[in-house]
Amino acid sequence: MAAYAFEVHHRIRRDVPDDYARTATSLSRCADVAAIQFGDGIWGGTDGDSVLDFTRALTLPAVVTFHTLPVEPTEREREIVTELVESARAAVVMCESAAALLRTGYGIDRDLVEVIPYGVPDLPIMPAETMKPSVTLGGREVILSFGLLAPGKGYELVIDALPAIIKTHPNVTYVIVGATHPDVRLRDGEAYRISLASRAAKLKVTNHVRFVPEFVGRVELARWVQAADVFVTPTTNLGSMVSGTLSFAMATGRAIVSTAYPYATEMLADGRGVVVAEPTAAALGAEITRLLGDEPARLAMGALAHEHSRGAAWTKVGTTYQELFARVAADGPIATRGRKMVGTVRG
DSSP: OOOOOTTOOOOOOTTOTHHHHHHHHHHTTTOSEEEEEEOTTTSOSGGGTTHHHHHHHOOSOEEEEESOOOSSOOHHHHHHHHHHHHHSSEEEESSHHHHHHHHHHHOOOGGGEEEOOOOBOOOOOOOHHHHGGGGTOTTOEEEEEESOBOTTSOHHHHHHHHHHHHHHOTTEEEEEEOOBOHHHHHHHTTHHHHHHHHHHHHTTOGGGEEEEOSOOOHHHHHHHHHTOSEEEEOOSOTTOOOOHHHHHHHHTTOEEEEOOOHHHHHHTTTTTSEEOSSOOHHHHHHHHHHHHTOHHHHHHHHHHHHHHHGGGBHHHHHHHHHHHHHHHHHTOSSOOOSSOOEEEEOO
């Protein structure tokens, strides 16, 4: 069993059905609001429908935050999302495109949905050349991606683009920071990372690819991202409604190249980044090559991204959630004594 901080009073084991109603009932004794986080793989059951066992037993007012939403939902997926919204006092998404999807794809009134951005640390813009020695990349041109490794992240597209990039930028290194996703590791071990390394070897670019196969802390992660000349989110899942990695890169003021998923298209608009029309190695490689050769364009793009991210700083996002929880708790069924508490539920 994982060790949790003392603030954790209850634990739902994803695949233990009895935990859901039991925990929902128990929360009435220690919280005023339930903050439900809903997304891929968080909750048990089919399409995460065990969350409904929790909400049906819940006596607290709830706020549900959607981390992912299927762009083309099945009937069951639509039913789950619709019931979640109906059971909550407020529904939160992290971008306008997700709010629009709830309206068009799920028939949910836009007035019922709050948009609160994905929170990011309040970081200064640091010159990449200043940060590169701290991660032993001095003298290199650096392309970087980070996140939990899993098929669909598109890292192979950047590796496939490297031979063409190297022709113009022979000192380039593509860094992939992140451990393999726990569910993927349980199912497939390190097969995906091994396939990426084999791909690099086949293309004779092994010396231009660096894996950092671990889950790094926020401070260390900031150093890696700040050392990048170009940050890439090459996901082939073009229905993605949020990307914490993209948000983090914007907060560091990096020049960003991305495939055209909804969150990237929205966040990188108006010159804040580059979104390629097709998720191909050639398209990504061409834009990466162009930006590596144009420092003024990189700096200007990064500055726009950084400025846009200021509204998503953790302090501001936290305050917005606090205000939302206070409004919801004010109408709640439980009389509170002393300090209000929020029960965050992730399964």
